[in-house]
Amino acid sequence: MISIKNVSKIFxxxxxxxxxxxxxxxxxQDGEIFGVIGYSGAGKSTLIRMLNGLELxxxxxxxxxxxxxxxxxxxELRKARQEIxxxxxxxxxxxxxxVSDNIAFPLEIAxxxxxxxxxxxxxxxxxxxxxxxxxAYPSQLSGGQKQRVxxxxxxxxxxxxxxxxxxxxxxxxxxxxSILDLLVDINKRLGxxxxxxxxxxxxxxxxxxxxxxxxxGKIVELGSVLDVFKNPQQPxxxxxxxxxxxxxxxxxxxxxxxxxxxxxxVVQLTFIGESAELPLITNLIRNHDVTAxxxxxxxxxxxxxxxxxxxxxxxxxxxxxxxxxDYIRSQQVGVEVxxxx
Amino acid sequence: MDNSGKWLExxxxxxxWEATKQTLYMTAISVVATFILGTLLGMLLFxxxxxxxxxxxxxxxxxxxxxxxxxxxxxxxxxxxxxxFTTFLVGSMIGETAALPALIIGAAxxxxxxxxxxxxxxxxxxxxxxxxxxxxxxxxxxxxxxxxSLPALISGITVTGIAIVGYxxxxxxxxxxxxxxxxxxxxxxxxxxxxxFVATVIILIIVFVIQFIGDFITSKIDKR
Ligand SMILES: Nc1ncnc2c1ncn2[C@@H]1O[C@H](COP(=O)(O)OP(=O)(O)OP(=O)(O)O)[C@@H](O)[C@H]1O
Ligand SMILES: [Mg+2]
Numbered sequence: 001m002i003s004i005k006n007v008s009k010i011f012x013x014x015x016x017x018x019x020x021x022x023x024x025x026x027x028x029q030d031g032e033i034f035g036v037i038g039y040s041g042a043g044k045s046t047l048i049r050m051l052n053g054l055e056l057x058x059x060x061x062x063x064x065x066x067x068x069x070x071x072x073x074x075x076e077l078r079k080a081r082q083e084i085x086x087x088x089x090x091x092x093x094x095x096x097x098x099v100s101d102n103i104a105f106p107l108e109i110a111x112x113x114x115x116x117x118x119x120x121x122x123x124x125x126x127x128x129x130x131x132x133x134x135x136a137y138p139s140q141l142s143g144g145q146k147q148r149v150x151x152x153x154x155x156x157x158x159x160x161x162x163x164x165x166x167x168x169x170x171x172x173x174x175x176x177x178s179i180l181d182l183l184v185d186i187n188k189r190l191g192x193x194x195x196x197x198x199x200x201x202x203x204x205x206x207x208x209x210x211x212x213x214x215x216x217g218k219i220v221e222l223g224s225v226l227d228v229f230k231n232p233q234q235p236x237x238x239x240x241x242x243x244x245x246x247x248x249x250x251x252x253x254x255x256x257x258x259x260x261x262x263x264x265x266v267v268q269l270t271f272i273g274e275s276a277e278l279p280l281i282t283n284l285i286r287n288h289d290v291t292a293x294x295x296x297x298x299x300x301x302x303x304x305x306x307x308x309x310x311x312x313x314x315x316x317x318x319x320x321x322x323x324x325x326d327y328i329r330s331q332q333v334g335v336e337v338x339x340x341x
Numbered sequence: 342m343d344n345s346g347k348w349l350e351x352x353x354x355x356x357x358w359e360a361t362k363q364t365l366y367m368t369a370i371s372v373v374a375t376f377i378l379g380t381l382l383g384m385l386l387f388x389x390x391x392x393x394x395x396x397x398x399x400x401x402x403x404x405x406x407x408x409x410x411x412x413x414x415x416x417x418x419x420x421x422x423x424x425x426f427t428t429f430l431v432g433s434m435i436g437e438t439a440a441l442p443a444l445i446i447g448a449a450x451x452x453x454x455x456x457x458x459x460x461x462x463x464x465x466x467x468x469x470x471x472x473x474x475x476x477x478x479x480x481x482x483x484x485x486x487x488x489x490s491l492p493a494l495i496s497g498i499t500v501t502g503i504a505i506v507g508y509x510x511x512x513x514x515x516x517x518x519x520x521x522x523x524x525x526x527x528x529x530x531x532x533x534x535x536x537x538f539v540a541t542v543i544i545l546i547i548v549f550v551i552q553f554i555g556d557f558i559t560s561k562i563d564k565r
Binding site: 054077078080081105 | 467469488
């Protein structure tokens with residue numbers, strides 16, 4: 001659906017040219033939810049803006065839905081843009097228009113007739129759950145509702161691709177989740193390809209199939225979300241993964257725990273995919289003569305399985321504890337002995 | 342001296358009414374023309390400025406220079422400078438129609454700057470959203486730029502309209518008719534202070550009405 005080949009974007013400036021995107025290669029499949037994560041200034045926005053021609057690559061080619069976006073111009077580009085919609089961090093609604101009229105705007109651009117427009121707007125209002133707010137102005141809506149208008153507007157002309165530039169970054173966690181649910185729903189129902197960029201691993205974890213990690217204009221890591229969670233390669237990726245798998249206070253807590261236990265061992269378990277659903281602890285204490293204290297843990301759900309960490313304290317005869325640890329290893333669960341008690 | 346008698350004894354209400362109509366005529370035509378010309382110029386200034394749809398440094402510099410020059414010339418001097426142009430266009434320098442070219446040329450550049458400022462205040466993201474939907478520049482102008490800046494355009498034309506009322510009085514002083522002309526010829530030259538007084542009150546009323554209408558429309562259309 002989307003093919004990015006050897007794409008670079010250089011912003012010329014008087015002192016020093018700035019390479020915002022640096023030789024990026026990427027293929028995004030039809031119907032996929034693809035995430036790009038990176039810190040501020042990594043070049044995510046620049047990359048996504050090249051997908052609808054808001055920015056032209058300095059080098060390389062961008063092809064979306066069979067059209068070479070980096071080459072076409074004028075009316076051909078405008079036609080293509082009707083199939084590649086975009087939603088924004090700050091929603092970018094027209095304050096002078098009501099909810100209905102904002103959603104009707106892309107239909108006006110596409111030359112849809114009045115009665116048809118009305119019907120389509122009604123459908124979209126229902127799709128995004130804004131019934132009853134048709135005649136409100138954007139200033140009368142909450143952030144989440146504004147983004148729903150943004151999504152309805154983006155879907156108006158039945159696009160093939162939806163680009164989301166930090167679409168949930170201005171929203172609180174609850175609202176973020178409801179918007180993400182809506183995106184998943186749309187992806188399933190309409191088979192739409194979604195490309196979203198974010199700096200929150202939570203967003204990637206929750207809805208993406210695959211993720212690319214961007215740093216200084218380059219894609220430094222790419223893979224299925226579960227693989228990247230399971231086995232992050234780059235330091236930056238590890239940091240992002242930590243955002244969702246480890247509670248922030250983990251380090252302090254572990255120190256504290258270690259000082260509390262004078263015998264046995266504190267181990268950190270890492271669960272991936274199906275292993276997160278095994279009755280591990282139950283089997284552990286049934287089959288080994290140890291006691292297991294659960295100290296702290298967090299399990300995150302990704303679209304293709306779970307991922308989590310758990311800190312437990314094992315106590316008992318040293319031999320039994322070691323056997324227990326071997327057993328856990330055999331269950332495809334990562335084990336790391338944090339320290340002897 | 343006519344100044345000794347009864348209060349308002351020099352005021353010929355019929356003449357006053359004629360003068361009021363002339364002032365209203367000059368103001369109305371100038372406001373409409375200034376609105377159109379100023380919006381056009383302001384839009385061009387905005388579109389050709391850096392980072393916008395028709396970014397074009399030379400054209401922007403030229404328009405900007407012209408606007409600044411005409412904005413800085415004192416109105417009374419502008420009238421004099423425009424005498425050849427006005428006589429060519431209108432055929433004479435006397436009468437309220439003769440005041441129009443100077444009024445419009447004096448006010449439009451001022452208004453153009455206000456329009457430009459109003460357009461600059463539109464969120465860039467909104468323009469970008471329209472572009473991302475495949476809008477043409479024409480659509481962006483008519484359906485994004487103008488509606489989104491409308492409150493600024495209206496409050497701008499209100500301020501400009503009030504300035505124009507002041508200009509008509511000045512134009513009147515050198516022969517263009519209207520309340521300023523009356524105040525100057527009768528009130529000042531013949532020292533009929535009551536005429537000056539009434540003319541001033543009527544001008545004030547016109548200014549207040551313009552301000553009221555402007556504020557009312559602005560508050561009605563501003564949904565931000
Ligand atoms: N139009 C532009 N002109 C010059 N430099 C630009 C332009 N747009 C972006 N840049 C630069 O390119 C780099 C990448 O910017 P970009 O907006 O793509 O980052 P980002 O990953 O989206 O960051 P954020 O998370 O803050 O949105 C930045 O250093 C930015 O300053
Ligand atoms: Mg960005």
